[in-house]
Amino acid sequence: xxxxxxxxIAPAGTLQAAIPARVRAALQSLGAELGATxxxxxxxxxxxxxxxxxxxxxxxxxxxxxxxxxxxxIAQPAExxxxxxxxxxxxxxxxxxxxxxxxxxxxxxKNVIAEITKRSMNGEIDFSTALRxxxxxxxxxxxxxxxAVWKETHLTEGAESLVRTMxxxxxxCALVSGGFTWFTSRVAEKVGFQRHHANTxxxxxxxxxxxxxxxxxxxxxxxxxLKAIAAELSLPLSATAAVGDGANDLAMIGAAGLGVAxxxxxxxxxxxxxKVDHCGLAALLFAQGYKRxxxxx
Numbered sequence: 001x002x003x004x005x006x007x008x009i010a011p012a013g014t015l016q017a018a019i020p021a022r023v024r025a026a027l028q029s030l031g032a033e034l035g036a037t038x039x040x041x042x043x044x045x046x047x048x049x050x051x052x053x054x055x056x057x058x059x060x061x062x063x064x065x066x067x068x069x070x071x072x073x074i075a076q077p078a079e080x081x082x083x084x085x086x087x088x089x090x091x092x093x094x095x096x097x098x099x100x101x102x103x104x105x106x107x108x109x110k111n112v113i114a115e116i117t118k119r120s121m122n123g124e125i126d127f128s129t130a131l132r133x134x135x136x137x138x139x140x141x142x143x144x145x146x147x148a149v150w151k152e153t154h155l156t157e158g159a160e161s162l163v164r165t166m167x168x169x170x171x172x173c174a175l176v177s178g179g180f181t182w183f184t185s186r187v188a189e190k191v192g193f194q195r196h197h198a199n200t201x202x203x204x205x206x207x208x209x210x211x212x213x214x215x216x217x218x219x220x221x222x223x224x225x226l227k228a229i230a231a232e233l234s235l236p237l238s239a240t241a242a243v244g245d246g247a248n249d250l251a252m253i254g255a256a257g258l259g260v261a262x263x264x265x266x267x268x269x270x271x272x273x274x275k276v277d278h279c280g281l282a283a284l285l286f287a288q289g290y291k292r293x294x295x296x297x
Contacts, residue, residue, distance in 0.1 A: 001051065002033060002034065002035040002049035002050050002051045002078065003051050003077060003078055003079070004049070004050050004051060004053070004055055004058065004075060004076065004077055004078055005047050005048065005049050005050070005075070005076065005077075005078045005081065005289070006023070006027070006047070006048045006050060006055075006058050006059070006062055006073065006074070006075040007040075007045065007046070007047050007048075007073070007074045007075075007076075007286055007287050007289075008020055008023060008045065008046050008048070008062070008071050008072070008073060009044070009045045009071065009072040009073075009074070009276070009278075009279050009283045009286050009287070010043075010044060010045070010069075010070060010071045010072070010278065010279065011044075011070060011278060011279060012041075012043070012044045013043050013044065014043065014044075014070065015043050015044055015045065015046060015071065016043065019066070019069065019071060020037050020046045020048060022065050022066070023048060023061075023062045023065050023066065024037070024048060025065070026061045026062060026064065026065035027048070027050055027053065027058060027061055027062070029061075030052075030053055030057065030061055031052055031053075032050045032051065032052045032053045032058065033050065033051040033052050034048060034049065034050050035048070035049030035050070036049075040286050040289070040290070040291045040292060041286070041291065041292035044286075044292065045283075045286040045292070047289065049078065055075035055076055055077070055273075056075070058075040059073055059074075059075040062075070070278040071278065072275070072276045072277060072278050072279050072283055074260075074274045074276075074283075074287045076258065076274070076287070080238055080239065080257065081258070081287070081288050081289050082169070082288045082289060082290075083166070083171060083239055083240055083241040083256075083257060083258055083288060084170065084171050084172065084233070084235055084239045084240070085171060085172050085173075085174075085226075085229055085230060085233065085235060085239060085240040085241065086162070086163070086166050086171055086172070086173040086174070086240070086241045086242070086243075086284075087174050087176050087222070087225065087226050087229070087240065087241070087242045087243075087252055087256070088162075088163075088173070088174070088175055088176070088193075088242070088243050088244070089176065089177060089178075089222075089243065089244030089245060089246065089249050089262075090175055090176075090177035090179050090183065090184055090187055090198070091177065091178075091179050091246075092121075092245045092246070092263070093156065093243060093244050093245050093249075093262050093281075094155065094156055094159045094175065094187060094191060094281075095153050095154060095155055095156060095159075095183075095187060096153075096154045096155070096156050097152075097153060097154070098114065098117050099149055099153065099179050099180070099183050100113065100117065100131075100134055100135075100179060100180075101113055101114040101117055102149045102152065102153070103138060103141070103145055103146065103149050104134070104137070104138055106141060106142075106145035106148065106149070107137070107138045107141050107145075109137055109138065112137070113134045113137060113138075116130050116133060116134050117130070117134065120246070120247070120248070121245070121246035121247055121248070121265050122246075122247060122265050122266070122267055123247030123250075123265075123267045127178060127216075127218045127219060127247070127248045128216045128218050131178065131199065131212060131216055131218075132211075132212060132216075135201065135208075135210060135211060135212045136210045136211070137210075138208055138210065139208060139209060139210025139211075140207055140208065140210070141207065141208045142206060142207060142208075143203050143206050143207065143208065144206075146182055146183075146201075149183075150183065150186060153183070153187075155187075155190070155191065156280060156281055157280030157281065157282070158279075158280035158281035158282035158283070158284075158285075159191055159280075159281050160190075160191050160192065161281070161282050161285065161295045161296060162281045162282060162284050162285055163191045163192045163193055164191075164192045164296035164297075165285055165290060165294065165295050165296040166285075167192055167194065167296075168296045172194060172195070172229060172233060173192070173193045173194055173195075174193060174194065174195040174196065174197065174225065174229060175187060175188050175191075175193045175195070175196040175197070175198075176196075176197045176198070176217070176222050176225050176226075176252070177196075177197070177198040177199075177217070178198070178199065178216075178217055178218060178222075178246075178248050179198050179199065180198055180199055180200065180201040180212075181196065181198045181199065181200055181201075182201055183198070184196035184197070184198040195229075197217060197221075197225050198217055199212050199213060199216055199217050200212065200213030201213075218248055219247070219248040219249070219250065219251050220251060222244075222248065222249065222251060222252040223251035223252045223255055225252075226240060226242060226252045226255060226256060227255070236257075237255055237256060237257060238257035239257055240255075240256045240257050240258070241256055241257065241258040241259070241260070241284060241288070242255070242256035242258075242259050242260070243259075243260040243261075243262050243281070243284060244260075244261070244262065244264070244268070245261065245262050245263055245264040245265060245268060246264070246265055246268060247265065247267055247268060249261075249264075249268060250267070250268055250271055250272075253268070253271075253272050254271065254272070254273075258274060258284070258287060258288070259272055259273055259274060260272065260274045260275065260276055260283075260284060260287070261274070261275040261276070262275075262276050262281070263276065263277060274287065282295070
């Protein structure tokens, strides 16, 4: 019996039958016992059940066989692959932008602040220190800039499908961000998250004070949130999924049963057990064995 599964996911319409066949040949050459290929979505996602190899071996063999093709690969145990908790980062994950960088544009400081953001997300500087520094730089900015940024904020492809499908199947979905509650409250409502956790951007008389509420929600706070929700629901961490792109997501990605680096910074992609580089967030549904026909509208 095949106790593991390798999922291949590609941009819609590009996963031709020859690709799973090539991967199957690579796995068989290593002595793997394979089950029948199960198409989760025609020309988009397919499962290959396997036994006799560790997930890391299967993942490496598949990537080598793909020869750089735009296909995401996730290998994992078959049992328990559908998760009951999802924790998701917001900036550059659920939404396509870095909201603080976009706020900074209204202060004429986008390039300066974006460079600090980049270094923070790459793990080059302490997250909390970097956040305080960036927020101090936009002191006095009119809060109307937040409304303007919100109007320009776009969801990542597949974000709503991911959350609403998991919620419809009984999962608890939480948005957990090093950004600000001003945005997470709106994103949570729009996408369907039942909970949201983030930092508080302080304001007074319609102006930003240049300060952020303490304590700051950082890398360790994200991990603590994952553990707290799992404990509250009496679920093991193996029943959780976490997705993010920056260094402050590493701890929760590493602890989750399905931890996914999504179009991630190099330090995150190098450390995560699973990564999505080519597709949208629906890849996390395929990784859990959902068929496209099961996605929430």
